[in-house]
Amino acid sequence: MTPASAQEVAQPSMQERPLKPKDVFKDCANCPEMVVVPAGSFKMGSPTNEPGHSAEESPQHLVTIARPFAVGRFEVTFDEWDACVAEGGCNGYKPSDEGWGRGRRPVINVSWDDAQAYVTWLSKKTGKPYRLLSGSEYEYAMRAGTQTVYPWGNTVGTNNANCHACGSHWDAKQTAPVGSFAPNEFGLNDMVGNVREWTEDCYHDTYNGSPTDGSAWIEGGDCYHRVVRGGSFLLAPAFLRSASRYWFTSDYRLRYLGFRVARTLAP
Incomplete structure (x- = not known):
């Protein structure tokens, strides 16, 4: 048995031990690195006086996530996507890297499908039960206990993320390798900027009637359009705000669209 295959066999059994918030684990050698996010409550959306506020971010409402769950430490990378294709998954689709390089850069040109x-x-x-994050889980994980405009404060600052005018080496040019910026308080990287990330939610134009338990908002929505979060390297700072959200059709592929995964944890 090779060291790699030994690790792949051993890791899942190690996973079943009790996990604490900020614990990091992988379920296989080429699986995404996962971080345990604690249970908690937060106010979702933005106040009407926040610069850049949109009606899509109203009304603000309390969301309570009753149990810890795991979130990808980084966006899914080309390495991880290419491993899926190599093993006969992902419909054999090999997305373009736009000439920026594969490896540890976030996979791009991938649709919700x-x-x-x-x-x-x-x-x-x-x-294990892997999935996309719900919109409320994404905002909760992004904010990491904050209620400020951005996860790090009320101004965009310098070199906190990759966006148009974020002060990074990659601004408005291309994606950055995952983990190029400091993690948030939950230990998650690149929840803001770099690539917009798909969530499970169907699109609704306000938060009227939205779930308050962290579940994906599917009922009554336009499910041909799925919600994306987090802004991207091409977008202005206003689109990186913790409350900001947008939508694309579920088959849309773009050079600034990627995703990260979540995993439900056993009780």
């Missing part, structure tokens, strides 16, 4: 193919493969490979 593509992201679903990846989590289906990952769940089957590991026997």
Whole structure:
């Protein structure tokens, strides 16, 4: 048995030990690195006086996530996506890297449908319930206990993320390798900027009637359009605000669209 295969066999059994918030784990050698996010409550959306506020971010409402869950420490990378394709998953789709390089850069040019193919493969490979984050889980994980405009404060600052005018080496040019910026208080990287990230939610134009338990908002929505979060390297700082959200059709592929995964943890 090779060291790699030994690790792949051993890791899942190690996973079943009790996990604490900020614990980091992987379910296989080429699986995404996961971070345990604690249970908690937060106010979702933005106040009407926040610069850049949109009606899509209203009304603000309390969301309570009753149990810890795991979130990808980084956006899914080309390395991780290419491993899926190599093992016969992800419909054999090989997205373009736009000439920026693959490896540890976030996978791009992937649709919501593509992201679903990846989590289906990952769940089957590991026997664990992988999925996309709901919109409220994403905002909760992004904010990491804050209620400020950005996870790090009320101004965009310098070199906190990759966006148009964020003061980074990659601004408005291309994606950055994952982990190029400091993590938030939950230990998650690049929840803001770099690539916009698909969530499970169907699009609704306000938060009227939205779930308050962290679950994905599917009922009554336009499910051909799925919600994306987090802004990107091409967008202005206003689109990186913790409350900001947008939508694309579920089959849309763009050079600034990627995703990260979540995993439900056993009680």
